[in-house]
Amino acid sequence: MKPIQVGLLGAGTVGSGTFNVLRRNQEEIRRRAGRGIEITMVADLDTARAQALVGEAPDVRIVADARAVIADPDIDVVVELIGGYGVAKQLVLEAIAAGKHVVTANKALLAVHGTEIFEAAHAKGVMVAFEAAVAGGIPIIKALREGLTANSIQWIAGIINGTTNFILSEMRDKGLDFGTVLQEAQRLGYAEADPTFDIEGVDAGHKITLMAAIAFGIPVQFDKAYVEGITKLGAQDIRYAEQLGYRIKLLGITRRGQGGVELRVHPSLVPAKRLLANVEGAMNAVVVQGDAVGTTLYYGKGAGSEPTASAVIADLVDIARLHTAEAEHRVPHLAFQPDALSDLRVVPMDEVVTSYYLRLQVADQAGVLAKVTGLLAEAGINIDAVLQREADEVGGEGATQTDLIILTHATREGTMNAALAQMQALPTVLGPITRIRKEELA
Ligand code: HSE
Numbered sequence: 001m002k003p004i005q006v007g008l009l010g011a012g013t014v015g016s017g018t019f020n021v022l023r024r025n026q027e028e029i030r031r032r033a034g035r036g037i038e039i040t041m042v043a044d045l046d047t048a049r050a051q052a053l054v055g056e057a058p059d060v061r062i063v064a065d066a067r068a069v070i071a072d073p074d075i076d077v078v079v080e081l082i083g084g085y086g087v088a089k090q091l092v093l094e095a096i097a098a099g100k101h102v103v104t105a106n107k108a109l110l111a112v113h114g115t116e117i118f119e120a121a122h123a124k125g126v127m128v129a130f131e132a133a134v135a136g137g138i139p140i141i142k143a144l145r146e147g148l149t150a151n152s153i154q155w156i157a158g159i160i161n162g163t164t165n166f167i168l169s170e171m172r173d174k175g176l177d178f179g180t181v182l183q184e185a186q187r188l189g190y191a192e193a194d195p196t197f198d199i200e201g202v203d204a205g206h207k208i209t210l211m212a213a214i215a216f217g218i219p220v221q222f223d224k225a226y227v228e229g230i231t232k233l234g235a236q237d238i239r240y241a242e243q244l245g246y247r248i249k250l251l252g253i254t255r256r257g258q259g260g261v262e263l264r265v266h267p268s269l270v271p272a273k274r275l276l277a278n279v280e281g282a283m284n285a286v287v288v289q290g291d292a293v294g295t296t297l298y299y300g301k302g303a304g305s306e307p308t309a310s311a312v313i314a315d316l317v318d319i320a321r322l323h324t325a326e327a328e329h330r331v332p333h334l335a336f337q338p339d340a341l342s343d344l345r346v347v348p349m350d351e352v353v354t355s356y357y358l359r360l361q362v363a364d365q366a367g368v369l370a371k372v373t374g375l376l377a378e379a380g381i382n383i384d385a386v387l388q389r390e391a392d393e394v395g396g397e398g399a400t401q402t403d404l405i406i407l408t409h410a411t412r413e414g415t416m417n418a419a420l421a422q423m424q425a426l427p428t429v430l431g432p433i434t435r436i437r438k439e440e441l442a
Contacts, residue, residue, distance in 0.1 A: 001035040002034075002035070003036030003037060003038045003321045004035060004037050004076045004316070004319070004323070005041075005075050005076050006037060006038065006039045006040065006041075006076070006077045006078075006079060007014075007039070007040070007041040007043065007069035007070075007072065008039050008042045008043065008069075008079045008389055009043050009044075009069060009078060009079060009080050009081060009082055009083065009091060010043070010051045010079075010080070010081035010082045010083075011046070011050040011307075013041070013305045014081045014105055014132065014180070014305060014308045015079075015084050016053045016440070017304075017305030017306040017307075017309030017312075018039070018079065018081070018309040018312045019039055019042070019053055020305075020306070020309070021310065021313055022037060022039060022309075022313055023057070023114060023156070024134050025379060029313065029317060031163070032317055033316075033317045033319060033320040033321060034320065035194070035320055035405075036288055037241065037316050037317065037320055038059075038149070039060060040059060040060060040061065041054075041060070041061045041062075041063065041069045042054055042062050042063075043062075043063045043064065043065065044062075044064070045068040045069065047062050047063070047064050049077060050062045052215070058138065065156070066082070066091050067091070067094065069163070070091065070094050070095045070098050070100065071098070073368055075100060076100065076101065076319075077085045077100060077101045077103060077316060077324070078092075078095040078100045078101070078102050078103075079102075079104070079312060079316070080095070080102060080103070080104040080105075080106060081104075081105055081312075082106070083105075083106055083108070083109075084106070084108060084109070085108055085109055085112055086418055087242050088104075088106055089109055089113055089117075091101060092104060092106075092109065092117060092128070093117065096117070096120045096121050096124050096126055096128070097120070097124065098255055099124060099126060100126065101126045101127045101128070101129070102121070102126065102128045102321060103128075103129045103132075103312055103316060103319070104128065104130050104132070104316040105130070105132035105133050105204070105308055105312060106130075106133060107130075107133035107207050107210060108202075108203075108206050109196070109222060110128075110130055110133055110206075110210055111136060111205070111207075111210055111222040111371070112206075114210070114334075115219050115220055115426060116211070116277050118220075118334065118338070119338075120331070121358075122143055122327075125327040127318075127319055127322065127328075127330060127333075127348070128333055129315035129319060130210070130309045130315070131312070131314055131315050132309075132311035132312045132315070133206075133207070134160065134207045134210050134211060135158065135160050135207065135284045135298070136300070136301055136302040136303045136304065136308045136311060136365075137301045137302070137304075137306075137307030137308060137310045137311055138215040138284060138285075138286065138302065138311075139298075139311065140158075140286050140288075141210075141211075142314070142346055143215065143288070143298060144214045144288065144335065145214050145298070145331055145335040148288060148290050148292075148293060149335065150290075150292050151290030151291055151292045152256075152290065152291045153215040153216065153256070153288060153291075154255070154256055154289040154290065154291060155253070155254065155255035155256065155288075156208070156211050156215055156252075156254050156255075156286060156287065156288050157213070157251050157252070157253045157276065157439065158204075158207070158208065158251065158253075158284070158285065158286035158287065159250065159251065159279050159283070159284055159285050159286075159302075160203075160204045160207040160208065160252045160284055160286065161198055161201075161204040161207075161250060161252075161284075162190065162281075162282035162283065162301075162302045162303045163185060163191045163192075163198035163199070163249040163282065163303075163314075164198055164199060164201075164229070164230050165249065165250065165279065165281065165282060165283065165284070166181075166185055166190050166191075166281050166282040167182060167185055167191075167199070167230065168248060168249060168250065169240070169281050170184065170323050171235055171238050172238050172242065172247065175235055175239070176235065177235045178230065178231060178233060178235075182195065182199065190282055193383070194309070198229075199229050199230055199231050200227070200229035200231065201228055201229035201250060201265040201266065202229075203251060204252045204265045205222060205225045205227040206222060207250030207252060208225065208254055208263060208265055209221065211254060211286075212254035212261060212263050213334050214334050214335045215254065215288075216254070216261050216334075216342065216344060217336035217340065217341050217344075218261060218341060218342055218344050218346075219334075219341055220334070221263075221346060223314050224234065224346035224361075225264070225265065225346070226263065226264040226265070226349040226352075227265045227266075228267070229264065230250050230267055233248065233267055233436075234316045234434065235357075236403065237357070237359060237434055237436060238382055239327045240359065240363070240387065240403070240405050241269050241357065241395060241436075242272070243387065244269075244373040244385060244387065244405070244407060245271060245272050246269035246272055246277070246357075246361070246438070247269070247270055247272050247277040247278075248267050248269055248270075249267070249276065249277065250266070250267055250268075251266070251268040251270070252264075252265045252266075253268075253437060256344075257347065259351055260344050260345035260346060260347040261344050261345070261346050261347060262346075262347050262352050263346045264349065264352065265436075266437055267436050268287050268437050268438065268439045269357050269383075269436055269438040269439070270437065270441060271440060271441070275287075275297055275299075276297075276366070276441060282301070282302070282303065283299065283301075283302065284299070284300060284301070284302030285297060285298065285299040285300075286298045287441065350413050350414035350417070351412060351414065352412070352413045353375070353411065353412050354410055354411075354437045354438065354439065355384065355408050355409055355410045355438040355440070356406075356433055356435055356437055357405065357407055357410070357434075357435070357436040358405070358406045358407075358408070358410045358420075358423075358433060358434065359403055359405050359421065359433065359439055360403070360404045360406070360429050360433050360434075361401055361402075361403060361404075361429070362403075362404050362428055362429055362430060363400065363401055363428040363430060364391040364399070364400050364401055368402065368426075368428045369386070369388065371426055371428065372404065372406070372423055372426070372429075375385075375422045375423050375426075376408065376419055376423075378405070378418075378419075379418065379422075380411070380418040381408050381411045381415065381416065382409035382411070383406060383407070383408055383409070384408055385406070385407040385409040386404070386405070386407075387403070387405040387406075388403070388404050389403055401430050416435070420433055420435060441442065
């Protein structure tokens with residue numbers, strides 16, 4: 001059978017990995033796919049970079065203009081590796097309109113504009129595949145969409161941003177503060193020059209939005225996700241959490257509850273004995289809880305040239321196998337048939353019920369603990385554990401303030417917010433209160 005012809009948009013880290021792995025393993029991939037998969041066009045504004053990648057390979061056209069790839073009638077699949085919401089969105093929509101299947105690693109694009117893109121693809125009968133958009137090389141989209149299709153998914157919790165997991169691991173290992181480790185991460189190439197999307201939780205928010213849509217059959221709706229990053233975490237919170245038997249991880253969480261679907265990203269205390277708490281460095285891991293299968297765990301590299309290429313090529317093989325099938329016989333983009341999506345609402349953060357770690361800088365005076373715990377009691381918030389360090393230990397000899405750490409049982413976020421406002425107003429509370437949510441993941 002004639003090889004399937006692929007046009008690559010972007011010859012950067014993932015583009016070069018895709019080109020190289022496809023070339024290196026072409027024979028095995030052909031035996032699996034039932035036909036060859038050939039990259040016959042590469043578009044990159046930096047044509048010298050594309051040329052360096054392609055080398056002497058015959059029959060690969062290099063162009064600066066991505067639209068030349070979309071316009072080429074011989075191209076069956078467009079692989080979009082440009083990223084972002086701008087030109088990438090236009091190119092993906094144009095490729096769909098031209099009848100091309102699309103493979104993309106662009107989680108930002110799909111989490112924000114997925115509904116429009118999947119509708120366009122459905123109308124045109126083409127596939128938009130995005131395994132590489134979530135957790136890099138881990139085949140989590142395949143697992144959720146196909147392997148776990150028998151299940152009513154109950155919740156997903158994942159470490160789905162390697163940069164922040166690297167930063168948190170280093171802060172814990174070396175006792176360093178956030179800013180110092182961020183600089184180190186940038187020096188090592190883990191964090192982008194502009195790391196905002198990673199450290200503010202936006203990248204993880206995009207990924208959990210896509211997983212929630214597939215798990216629960218709801219539209220992609222990143223605008224309804226609660227997103228909080230790791231920039232305000234202090235080295236002391238990581239230390240105190242450790243003393244209490246927890247590790248702090250940036251988790252993406254989605255959970256089906258009575259009131260709808262929770263969709264949130266924030267730092268979380270995770271019991272140190274959980275496998276997820278022991279995922280270190282830039283690695284990713286996702287736990288999925290299904291009613292039939294129970295708990296399943298997926299672990300691996302969430303970024304990088306060849307790990308992400310592994311996911312891109314898996315999508316290309318799916319397309320090679322399925323593109324001759326009737327569109328309605330293919331696996332739906334979001335796992336559920338497009339006319340069977342649910343309008344299950346995304347629960348506002350105020351309604352989420354979870355437990356909390358609180359750190360208060362308080363004056364070392366009689367009655368302070370009683371005042372704080374009194375306010376929690378009035379709000380009906382049940383205290384699980386209290387830790388107070390000696391003032392000298394926290395602030396040095398003669399210090400007149402100390403840290404008060406409180407773990408609570410589960411309560412509504414709105415209730416906790418109201419109690420926090422009252423505690424913050426106490427004259428004996430001397431700085432902004434740190435609040436970190438706690439997830440038992442049992
Ligand atoms: N920037 C992401 C991370 C990788 O740090 O995990 C791409 O999604």
